[in-house]
Amino acid sequence: MVAMMSGPEADAIGAALAPHQFDEEKRLDALYRYLQLDSARDEAFDLLIEAAAEICQVPYATVSLVDRDRVWTKAGIGMAQGSEVPRTQAICAHTIVEGDFLEIPNLASDARTAGLSRQREELGAQMYAGASLVTGDGFRIGTLCVMDREPRQLSERQRRILGGLARQAMALIELRTHERQLKDALERAEHLASTDTLTGLLNRRVLFERLEQEAARSHRYDTPLSAVLIDLDHFKRINDGYGHAAGDAVLRSVGKLIRSAVRSADVAARYGGEEICVLLPQTGAEGAQRFAESLRRKIGAIVHEFDGHRLSVTASLGVASTAPGLATVDPQALLKAADIALYRAKREGRDRVVIAD
Numbered sequence: 001m002v003a004m005m006s007g008p009e010a011d012a013i014g015a016a017l018a019p020h021q022f023d024e025e026k027r028l029d030a031l032y033r034y035l036q037l038d039s040a041r042d043e044a045f046d047l048l049i050e051a052a053a054e055i056c057q058v059p060y061a062t063v064s065l066v067d068r069d070r071v072w073t074k075a076g077i078g079m080a081q082g083s084e085v086p087r088t089q090a091i092c093a094h095t096i097v098e099g100d101f102l103e104i105p106n107l108a109s110d111a112r113t114a115g116l117s118r119q120r121e122e123l124g125a126q127m128y129a130g131a132s133l134v135t136g137d138g139f140r141i142g143t144l145c146v147m148d149r150e151p152r153q154l155s156e157r158q159r160r161i162l163g164g165l166a167r168q169a170m171a172l173i174e175l176r177t178h179e180r181q182l183k184d185a186l187e188r189a190e191h192l193a194s195t196d197t198l199t200g201l202l203n204r205r206v207l208f209e210r211l212e213q214e215a216a217r218s219h220r221y222d223t224p225l226s227a228v229l230i231d232l233d234h235f236k237r238i239n240d241g242y243g244h245a246a247g248d249a250v251l252r253s254v255g256k257l258i259r260s261a262v263r264s265a266d267v268a269a270r271y272g273g274e275e276i277c278v279l280l281p282q283t284g285a286e287g288a289q290r291f292a293e294s295l296r297r298k299i300g301a302i303v304h305e306f307d308g309h310r311l312s313v314t315a316s317l318g319v320a321s322t323a324p325g326l327a328t329v330d331p332q333a334l335l336k337a338a339d340i341a342l343y344r345a346k347r348e349g350r351d352r353v354v355i356a357d
């Protein structure tokens with residue numbers, strides 16, 4: 001399948017590839033839908049080519065995928081996994097054009113491969129046999145093939161088994177693709193189920209789950225935990241003055257700001273309408289106050305462009321932290337304390353941070 005070739009030799013092979021017996025663009029669509037090109041090594045494929053090499057008694061066996069301009073090695077014996085050769089220099093590119101099976105007993109004397117002299121020199125390959133990987137809808141996307149250093153023919157039994165292994169390789173590609181699609185769908189569903197769509201923050205349900213977990217961790221390892229409640233000031237005026245869509249736009253950009261302001265271990269969630277809660281694990285009162293002050297300044301500094309208007313909002317923040325060495329950490333009491341501090345921040349004039357007593 002491999003030959004280093006350039007100039008007229010490469011052009012000759014390129015010409016031999018055309019015309020394709022199928023719609024090449026549709027074939028490529030089929031190949032790309034399997035998400036296997038440039039994928040990692042997979043022992044299940046290695047096992048298939050090991051069986052092919054053993055049964056055919058050859059030093060070379062590969063599962064290869066034929067891309068637009070290259071042939072990429074999914075698994076290889078005698079050839080590295082992940083390696084690739086230009087399509088014009090690969091025998092496998094002929095296999096998928098010619099049919100479901102291609103056997104060339106003597107590479108030197110076959111018109112399709114006689115020009116691949118360097119391939120024979122580098123690998124010492126003299127014979128080739130490959131079975132196409134055929135998709136359910138009939139597209140040949142690659143091959144499972146073997147090569148030997150002697151000119152020879154495979155037995156009928158070896159051909160039959162090679163064809164069977166190619167079908168197994170195709171089934172494995174289908175399986176891996178379904179697994180990957182399922183994993184992606186699950187991740188998307190999990191993301192949707194845990195995220196507030198307007199702000200991109202976590203939702204209330206996840207906040208309470210994480211609060212329980214973080215409180216338990218804080219108690220177990222005797223590390224501090226802080227909660228910061230953030231409430232936008234006079235938010236009703238934005239809705240009433242510029243419309244609900246303006247209020248939504250403000251919430252969206254505040255959400256974005258908070259997502260970028262927190263660390264990966266922190267939990268930022270939409271607590272209520274225009275109220276947001278950030279849990280800060282392993283952070284005591286002093287660190288939480290610094291975080292809250294910085295957030296207050298950043299929120300106040302945003303200019304929200306909406307419908308030709310330039311809007312800005314301030315926020316009031318209430319901060320509560322666990323005391324070190326507590327017998328238990330009561331998550332509800334922590335939120336309650338942050339809520340009381342937030343209420344005081346509102347009462348004392350808004351646009352400020354208040355730390356719970």
Ligand SMILES: Nc1nc2c(ncn2[C@@H]2O[C@H](COP(=O)(O)OP(=O)(O)OP(=O)(O)O)[C@@H](O)[C@H]2O)c(=O)[nH]1
Pocket residue numbers: 198231232233234235236237239243244245246247248251272273274346350
């Ligand atoms: N646009 C929009 N508004 C919301 C959303 N959730 C809550 N609100 C609005 O937020 C406003 C909250 O008003 P209030 O509770 O009176 O508080 P406020 O006007 O922010 O005043 P203070 O909190 O006292 O500073 C109400 O007008 C709600 O309708 C939302 O998802 N989108």
